[in-house]
Amino acid sequence: MKNTIKYRTKSKVLVTALTVAVAVLLGACGANDTANNGANGAGKTKDASPSPQTEQTPSKAITVKIGTVPALSPQNVAKDKGFVEEEFAKLGAKAEWTAFQTGPEIFEAIAGNHLDFGQTGNIPVLSAQVNKVPFKQISVSGDGKTNNNIIVPKGSEAKSISDLKGKKIAVAKGSVPYNVLVRAIEVAGLKITDFTIVQVLPAEARPAFEAGQVDAWAIWEPFVSTQVIKNGARVLxxxxxxxxxxxxxxxxxxxxxxxxxxxxxxxxxxxxxxRIWQEENQEETVQIYVKQMKLDEEVLKAVVAKIKPLNSLITDEIIEAQRNTAAKLHELGVLKELVDPAQAADNRYLEEALKK
Structure with missing residues (x-):
């Protein structure tokens, strides 16, 4: 038998609560800037937990369980290149990889003690905090500035979000693009009730968008570039x-x-x-993602060039952005209570990892 990591038994209430959150929050989901290190204070745990040390070797060989999501990130490059296995081997550990489709699924597995590491978007993180999932944020894998958009199909006359008033917009509620949609509507001086919001996952939204059954789609990459490059859609x-x-x-x-x-x-x-390897080997990186995601090479080439890979510290700017998102989602009733994002952030492990 494999010597996998066992945790203390948790209450089933936690898993049940998170499962409910998954039904609501079906979300998706660089240079290592050390300035504005917001998690160094507020993000640290209050107790004196062990200091991250690379020299320490586990007393027994263990299997570490890692969850992936379909994302163009250093995690999936590390999986393909075997970098995690190489680093773990130095400490007598092995890696076991499991694929998930969404961030909430990652947290459900963590809540059930079935997963050690994962990657997720910002809204599932906030939901997990509300539901008291035992986790820490240990680095930023992407800032989401360029890969979440509202798109309209070829031939659409819409020039702004206001032009879509009264029309249908597809989005996965609780996803990062849902946050983009809410903010775009707010900036335009409108309300979300001024639109018909069609809450669907990408597998259902794509054919609806292509068939003209919805007038716009709030979505993330690589779905954005797929529609723009292959079908003539436009980022609104x-x-x-x-x-x-x-x-x-x-x-x-x-x-x-x-x-x-x-x-x-x-x-x-x-x-x-x-992260470093991806920046230095973009063409081979595209081939890795083509193999992993089974998507068009032209599309993935455009996305890889557009999105900068990150493995960076959780700064004050990131924490403040999370606070703003939490406040807005709480106002809309998506989050049942306000949480402090700084309490989930811990930069110590990355700071240790980045030491020369």
Missing amino acids: VSGEDLGLINPNFNVVHSEFAEEHPELVTAYLKALERA
């Missing part, structure tokens, strides 16, 4: 236009981090290796 509003930061995060089970800080540091070292 982007997160960048609105000045929004919708970060993605690398997360870890809190108890795993406390018991195996050296493996958290090793994992982030592997992601940093992958």
Whole structure:
């Protein structure tokens, strides 16, 4: 039998609560800037948990469970190149990879003690905090500025979000593009009730958009570039236009981090290796994503050139953006209570990983 990591038994109430959140929040989902290190204070745990050390070796060989989502990120490059396995081998550990479709699924697995590491968007992170999932955010894997957009089909006469008043807009409620849509409507001086919001996942939204059954689609990459390049769609509003930061995060089970800080540091070292490798090998990176996602090479080439890979510290700017998002979603009733994003952030492991 594999010697996998076991945690203390948790209440089933936590998993049930998160499962309900998944039904509501069906979300999607660089240079390592050390300035504005917002999580160094507020993001640290209050107790004196173990300091991340790379020299410490686990007493027993263990299998670390890692969850992936369909994303153009250093995590998936690290998986393909075997960087995580190489770093773990130095500490007598192995990696076991499991594919998930969404961030809420990652957190459901963490809540059930079935997962140690994962990657997710910012809204599932907030939902997980509300539902008291035991996790820490350990680095930013993307800022979401350019890859979340509202698009309209070829031939649409809409020039602004106001032109869509009274029309149908497809979006996955609780996703990052949902946040972009809410903000775009707010900036235009309108209300979400001025539109017909069709809440569907990408698998259902794509054919509806292509068939003209909806008038716009709030969606993330690579779906955006697929529609623009292949079907002549047009970006109506982007997160960048609105000045929004919708970060993605690398997360870890809190108890795993406390018991195996050296493996958290090793994992982030592997992601940093992958980030650097991706920046230096874009053509091969495209081929990795083509293989993993089974998507068009032309589309993925455009997306890879557009999105900068990150494995960066959780700054004050990121935390403030999360606070703003939480406040807006709480106002809309998407989040049942307000949370402090700083309480989930912990930069210590990445700081250790980035030491020369």
